[in-house]
Amino acid sequence: MFPKFSPARATIPALVVGLLAVLLILYTWRLPPFTSSVQTTDDAYVRGLVTVVSPQVAGYIVDIPVRDYAEVREGTLLARIDDRIFQQRLAQARAQLSTAQAALANLDVQRRTKEASIEVSRAGIENAQAVLTKAQADERRLAPLIEANIQSRAQGDQVRAALRQAEAGLAQSQASETVAQQSLAETLATRPSLEAAVQNAEAAVHLAEIDLQNTRILAPGNGRLGEVGARVGQYVTAGTQITSLVPELRWVVANYKETQLAGMQVGQPVTFRVDALQGAQLTGRVERFSPATGSEFSVIRADNATGNFTKVAQRLPVRIAIDAGQPLADRLAPGMSVVVRIDTASAPAPAGPAMAQD
Structure with a gap:
């Protein structure tokens, strides 16, 4: 005779299985009562200054x-x-610089020549002034004698002609000095352009030297x-x-969901496991947070104001400094995948030794 089937006994295993399934889901999603202060992400990678x-x-x-x-x-x-072409360009630039410097030096020679011409003109003025003074004196002495018919009028004509010549000679000497002054001014006016040409040639030499070094x-x-x-x-x-x-500088960037950031602070200790090192664990600390989520830095930004909206948790990059003195840290390479764990309940650690940062 078979035992009588009891519906109550069949319900108990089903309830147990259902309860275990619910507990498993709550544990997997870290929902109460399985909430934890440890935040984990596998969206994390080693970074470096490549x-x-x-x-x-x-x-x-x-x-x-x-x-x-x-x-x-x-x-x-x-x-x-x-570098053969660049060596010849440097030689060409230096030759042009020599030409510009020679032109500037020639200007100084011309300036001294023009200044000497001015001195000659001034000496000519003094000589013409002396000749004019003598002619004027001769004319004053001879005029009374001609009036008294002591000297002939022809002699007076010669004296007056000499006076006119002396006056013309003085005017000519003065004009020569003016011309010499103008010539000197024109010569000096070319100095800025010649100096600029020298500076331009010097810059060309420096550029040619840089190109040769490059x-x-x-x-x-x-x-x-x-x-x-x-x-x-x-x-x-x-x-x-x-x-x-690839320099020696290394750090870790962990992309945490915005729902995981509560309680995270700069300086909190971090542990992470490296896939390439068979899950070896290393330590570090939170260095700083990104000023915006990754979606804000994308080339094509999402526009939630159009179409149907579905809320998606965004991820914020968290930069993690790697503690110094860890032998395995030297084997880290930019791009390696890691799994990061941060206990948001832990207090920020004091500033300690870390790998050199930028």
């Missing part, structure tokens, strides 16, 4: 002494462009190179990517 190295001048590459992923120091030669592409800082994309014999122009330089 610098694209490009030439400033155009030309053919003649030497690339470095290789992919090499460690370099600031000033290390990465590539060299054929044929040597140097590392802008310490770090490791990415892939070297240039080849010997390749023609490059300004802006052509030669390689990339």
Whole structure:
């Protein structure tokens, strides 16, 4: 005889399963009573200052002494462009500078010559003044004698003619001085343009020197190179990517949902696990928050005023400084994925040693 089936006994397992399912959902979504002060996100990555190295001048590459992923120091030669044309341009600029300087020096010679001409004209004026004074004296002495018929009128005509010549000579000497003064003024007026020509030639020399220096592409800082994309014999122009330089500076950017930000403060301790290091855990601290969500920095911004609206939690980037003294920190590379955990209930830690920041 079979036992009588009881509906109450069948309901109990179903209720237990349902309760467990509800509890699992609440735990998964961190809803009460499973709320936690620890905020976690896997939308986080290692970041670094990746610098694209490009030439400033155009030309053919003649030497690339470095290789992919090499460690370099600031000033290390990465590539060299054929500099023969730039050397000739520098020589040409220096020759033009010499010409401009010679023209300016010649102006000083001309100035001294014109000043000497003025002195000669002044001496001529003094001589003409002396001749005029003598002629005037002769005319005054001879006039009474002619009136008294002691001297002939022909002699008087000669004296008066000499007086007129002396007056004309003085006027000519004075005009010569005026001409010499004007010539000197014209010469001095050309000095600003000649000085400007010298300055322009000096600037051209400096530009040619800069272009010649730029044929040597140097590392802008310490770090490791990415892939070297240039080849010997390749023609490059300004802006052509030669390689990339990744400095030692590292940090983490965690994109937290806006609903997770309550309680987060600058200085709070952070732990994060790195996928590439088999989940190894490292530490850091909250350094600063982005001034806007990621959507505000997108090229095409969303316009919620059009069409149907669906509210979506936005994410705010949080920059995390990596604590110094962690051996595994040297193995971090920009772009690595990490999982970040921040306990919003913890107090901000005092400023401690961290990896060098920008």
